[in-house]
Amino acid sequence: MASASEARRGIVLFGAHGQLGRALTRALAGLGPVYALSHADCDITDEAAVHELVQRLRPGIIVNAAAYTAVDKAETECDAALRINAHAPGYLADAALAVGAWLVHYSTDYVFDGAAARPYREDDPTAPLNVYGETKRLGEEAVLARPITAFVLRTAWLYDREGRNFLTTIQRLAAQGPLRIVADQYGSPTPVTVLAQVTRAIMAHPRAADCAGLYHAACAGVTSWHGFAEAIVRSLGLAVAVSPIATADYRTAARRPAYSVLDGGRLKERLGIVLPPWDRALAELLTGAP
Ligand SMILES: NC(=O)c1ccc[n+]([C@@H]2O[C@H](COP(=O)([O-])OP(=O)(O)OC[C@H]3O[C@@H](n4cnc5c(N)ncnc54)[C@H](OP(=O)(O)O)[C@@H]3O)[C@@H](O)[C@H]2O)c1
Numbered sequence: 001m002a003s004a005s006e007a008r009r010g011i012v013l014f015g016a017h018g019q020l021g022r023a024l025t026r027a028l029a030g031l032g033p034v035y036a037l038s039h040a041d042c043d044i045t046d047e048a049a050v051h052e053l054v055q056r057l058r059p060g061i062i063v064n065a066a067a068y069t070a071v072d073k074a075e076t077e078c079d080a081a082l083r084i085n086a087h088a089p090g091y092l093a094d095a096a097l098a099v100g101a102w103l104v105h106y107s108t109d110y111v112f113d114g115a116a117a118r119p120y121r122e123d124d125p126t127a128p129l130n131v132y133g134e135t136k137r138l139g140e141e142a143v144l145a146r147p148i149t150a151f152v153l154r155t156a157w158l159y160d161r162e163g164r165n166f167l168t169t170i171q172r173l174a175a176q177g178p179l180r181i182v183a184d185q186y187g188s189p190t191p192v193t194v195l196a197q198v199t200r201a202i203m204a205h206p207r208a209a210d211c212a213g214l215y216h217a218a219c220a221g222v223t224s225w226h227g228f229a230e231a232i233v234r235s236l237g238l239a240v241a242v243s244p245i246a247t248a249d250y251r252t253a254a255r256r257p258a259y260s261v262l263d264g265g266r267l268k269e270r271l272g273i274v275l276p277p278w279d280r281a282l283a284e285l286l287t288g289a290p
Helices: 005-009 019-028 047-057 078-099 131-145 166-174 192-204 225-236 265-271 278-287
Strands: 011-014 034-037 061-064 102-108 150-155 179-182 213-216 242-245
Touching (some): 011 019, 011 047, 019 034, 019 192, 047 078, 061 078, 078 131, 102 192, 131 150, 131 213, 213 265
Parallel strands (some): 011 061, 061 102, 150 213, 179 242
């Protein structure tokens, strides 16, 4: 696949040690030099540090996989969530503007309130139910307000075979006894490997420069957390019962949307990129298939 000249100038990746960041480090290799930066390498809330680094490396593309992602903790750590998710993306966008770089940024299905009766499209009104969703919504706005080539990818229910996520949590809890999992929240589980490949495909797309903007990038299809847990248990051959419970029976600090399915039509129409159904993506992740 041909790589865009922007990628050949270099890709600066922030948040490289997060679950998406690790997948991006692998997926973007070969498009151009990748400067994979952890939190320790650069704190994205340090505006001067971000500018100095970007000026020094002068990349063609900046990718922001760094975020405050602790949805429940964000309810009490609003300031930290705001600085990382809302203010810092603006610093990255300003830095991109200063060197003429593209910016790829990620957002969430939790910008929606979950009251819809069909998959959400990019221009549907946002109405986050929790602090995390609100800070991510502000981050989207900060990026899209700058006159740069920016791709903001809203994704959902990210997971991987390692790290802290729903898949590894189910694996751990299954060893301890029967599982009770929320069955009335619906969404689309998306492996980080799939989102990283989508990111690569956008960067390498010959018309990408004309297609900047906001996109929904989650796997196709829909399930509940309970359905996702059942699929994990079945795929891994774990001998454990998985019972459905209601959100009301599982108290969390943050409210979550009951339905946050994302319509992937814009990504398909403008860039010809289609994400696989969530259950096939899970099977492929677990078997190591491409
Ligand atoms: N996880 C999901 O289910 C989900 C769903 C929808 C959308 N998203 C979005 O997808 C993107 C990737 O999420 P993820 O699941 O890969 O997150 P993650 O695993 O929590 O990784 C986030 C990374 O950001 C780093 N970070 C935090 N604050 C930072 C700062 N001030 N400066 C630099 N780095 C900082 C963290 O480092 P430390 O750990 O060292 O602080 C961590 O490595 C985010 O934009 C997230 O909002 C995630």
